[in-house]
Amino acid sequence: MHYKKKKLFIEKVNSLKIVRKFGTPTYCYSLNKLKKNILDFQKNFKSLSPLVCFSVKSNCNLKILKEIKKCGVGADVVSKGEMIQALKAGILPKKIVFSGVGKKTEELKFAIKKKILLINAESESEVFEIERLAKLKKNPVNIGLRLNPNIDANTLKKISTGKHEDKFGLTEKTFLNILNKFKNSKFINIKCLSVHIGSQITDFKPYLKMINVLDKIIKKSKHTFDYVDLGGGIGIQYERKTKSFNYKRYNSAIKNFLGKHNVKIIFEPGRSIIANCAVLFSQIIYIKNTNKKRFVILDAAMNDLMRPALYGAYHRIIPLLKTNKKNDQMHDFVGPVCETTDKFLSVAGFQNLKEKEFVAISDVGAYGMSLSSNYNLRPKPLEIMVDNKSLKVILKRQKLLNII
Numbered sequence: 581m582h583y584k585k586k587k588l589f590i591e592k593v594n595s596l597k598i599v600r601k602f603g604t605p606t607y608c609y610s611l612n613k614l615k616k617n618i619l620d621f622q623k624n625f626k627s628l629s630p631l632v633c634f635s636v637k638s639n640c641n642l643k644i645l646k647e648i649k650k651c652g653v654g655a656d657v658v659s660k661g662e663m664i665q666a667l668k669a670g671i672l673p674k675k676i677v678f679s680g681v682g683k684k685t686e687e688l689k690f691a692i693k694k695k696i697l698l699i700n701a702e703s704e705s706e707v708f709e710i711e712r713l714a715k716l717k718k719n720p721v722n723i724g725l726r727l728n729p730n731i732d733a734n735t736l737k738k739i740s741t742g743k744h745e746d747k748f749g750l751t752e753k754t755f756l757n758i759l760n761k762f763k764n765s766k767f768i769n770i771k772c773l774s775v776h777i778g779s780q781i782t783d784f785k786p787y788l789k790m791i792n793v794l795d796k797i798i799k800k801s802k803h804t805f806d807y808v809d810l811g812g813g814i815g816i817q818y819e820r821k822t823k824s825f826n827y828k829r830y831n832s833a834i835k836n837f838l839g840k841h842n843v844k845i846i847f848e849p850g851r852s853i854i855a856n857c858a859v860l861f862s863q864i865i866y867i868k869n870t871n872k873k874r875f876v877i878l879d880a881a882m883n884d885l886m887r888p889a890l891y892g893a894y895h896r897i898i899p900l901l902k903t904n905k906k907n908d909q910m911h912d913f914v915g916p917v918c919e920t921t922d923k924f925l926s927v928a929g930f931q932n933l934k935e936k937e938f939v940a941i942s943d944v945g946a947y948g949m950s951l952s953s954n955y956n957l958r959p960k961p962l963e964i965m966v967d968n969k970s971l972k973v974i975l976k977r978q979k980l981l982n983i984i
């Protein structure tokens with residue numbers, strides 16, 4: 581994404597052409613950025629030869645999953661729907677891991693039938709349920725146990741997952757109990773120790789703590805694991821002031837860990853692969869000035885991009901056409917939905933905008949479209965992919981007729 585003669589380009593395509601042709605709100609992805617991110621991720625952890633499983637919840641577009649699959653990446657899924665979508669994209673079952681605290685019997689049955697690599701269980705009841713289903717099938721099932729390491733990931737409070745007050749994973753005591761209970765089971769093979777401490781983590785230190793906890797519990801358990809699934813969570817720079825993640829330090833801590841434990845590492849990245857590959861184009865419907873601020877009312881809303889309303893998350897907004905005129909007022913970029921939290925950004929001063937102009941909301945590739953809804957009976961937006969000079973619709977705009 582860059583400006584050429586003041587016009588915003590996505591790869592080699594002028595974004596103004598996209599919005600004029602396809603309308604707004606529209607998610608627009610860069611294929612080459614996606615490929616680069618995957619390559620960078622693989623390079624950063626090359627010495628570990630890990631299995632990388634893309635976290636489908638961050639983006640479940642079929643075309644995107646197909647591209648990810650082409651790069652040799654597997655899938656981390658959390659529902660039957662995501663499993664079907666990953667399989668449809670051609671991802672092999674032996675590269676699929678299944679996480680989640682509330683997997684229903686039907687979902688477990690499907691995972692067992694498809695012989696996916698691992699079901700990462702998060703409660704004792706779930707392990708019993710998997711054993712029951714495995715017995716019915718008369719075939720053992722490979723599972724992972726997700727540990728809750730009680731670590732603060734220093735991230736947005738609402739997306740932390742690795743502390744005892746969070747619903748995820750097993751306490752150390754239950755973890756060790758389950759290992760003990762199932763060690764002679766003919767139907768349950770506990771192959772993996774899995775963990776995921778949160779999302780948008782930009783500091784490597786919580787990961788070092790996490791590895792330390794894993795090291796200790798493996799030693800304590802005396803169990804031989806084939807895999808250690810470290811989850812996802814690596815953050816990106818939504819704001820320029822955010823420090824970029826120190827991959828080197830994380831990589832060397834894992835390398836050190838592998839010196840003590842002979843296991844295969846699994847990663848489940850979502851955001852770090854897809855977040856900065858996309859923008860959400862939107863048109864300004866009206867501008868409303870009040871004594872206090874200037875409301876820029878967009879045609880995109882919280883149903884299209886939920887993160888700011890849900891977590892107070894920050895997404896930079898930029899114009900499609902740059903000008904030199906500035907307006908120093910306080911700007912609130914809001915959507916048309918009838919909720920006060922339907923606001924994308926408050927910013928002091930912006931270039932002087934006019935009604936009908938277009939803007940792009942940045943870094944929306946992860947948990948953007950996948951979290952969208954039909955709230956206020958608004959159809960979901962269109963998704964487009966740019967590859968160099970070419971453009972492809974990768975998901976059609978939802979029709980009102982289909983939701984009414």
Ligand code: LLP
Pocket residue numbers: 635638656679739741776778779780811812813814848849850851852887891946947
């Ligand atoms: N593995 C597990 C078990 C997870 O729960 C998650 C994300 C991931 C992997 C991928 O994490 P990532 O690499 O994308 O950080 N909707 C929130 C984020 C929720 C993350 C949920 N779990 C947001 O928009 O910030």
